[in-house]
Amino acid sequence: MAKKPNEPAESAPATRSWFAPVGLAWFIPGGGHFLLKRPGRGGLILLSVAAMFLLGLMMRGAMFQPQTGDLLTTVIYTGGFIGDLASGLLYFLATWLGYSQPDMAGHVHDYGTKFLVAAGLLNILAMVDAYEIATGRKD
Amino acid sequence: MPRMSVSHFEACLLFAFFASIVLGVVTRKTDRDRMIYGLRCFGYFVASVFVLGWLMYLGHR
Secondary structure (H helix, E strand, C coil): CCCCCCCCCCCCCCCCCCHHHHHHHHHCCCHHHHHCCCHHHHHHHHHHHHHHHHHHHHCCCCCCCCCCCCHHHHHHHHHHHHHHHCCCHHHHHHHHCCCCCCCCCCHHHHHHHHHHHHHHHHHHHHHHHHHHHHCCCCC | CCCCCCCHHHHHHHHHHHHHHHHHHHHCCCHHHHHHHHHHHHHHHHHHHHHHHHHHHHHHC
């Protein structure tokens, strides 16, 4: 029998508010898990993301700025900028405190740039995890 | 901010260590499974470093 449009789905899990945990998880790595009362996991995420970001700074990695041009340039620079931005407060603190490293040749600088982006990408994974916990899809 | 200089191998190990922690935390359901998965990820990262390192070495000969 067809369901009426206004009838709630019986088997669907109750959708809890996910905006605050995901927003906090972006701004403070691990913050979403702390808000959702998973302090152990939140602490590990905070430690890992912050350590990767700080290692990237100590290796003098460059921050990406969004650029347009050919497709590859747009994907690399805009994607890199999004990756940097995904670290949240760490990125804002670094830029507000004047961190501005030009892109230089050398494997240490190059690893530093990748560490900065990877910290943001790991934080995106943590944001997805916080979203799944908040909506009841995961314990 | 202190300046840091690392070798390729040290950078790969640092990356593998922290990435494995996050991958373990966000993927599995129990703490034991998370730890096993994190260790397994770390092992895969390190094994990949050795395999790719040897491939690049042999490719340059």
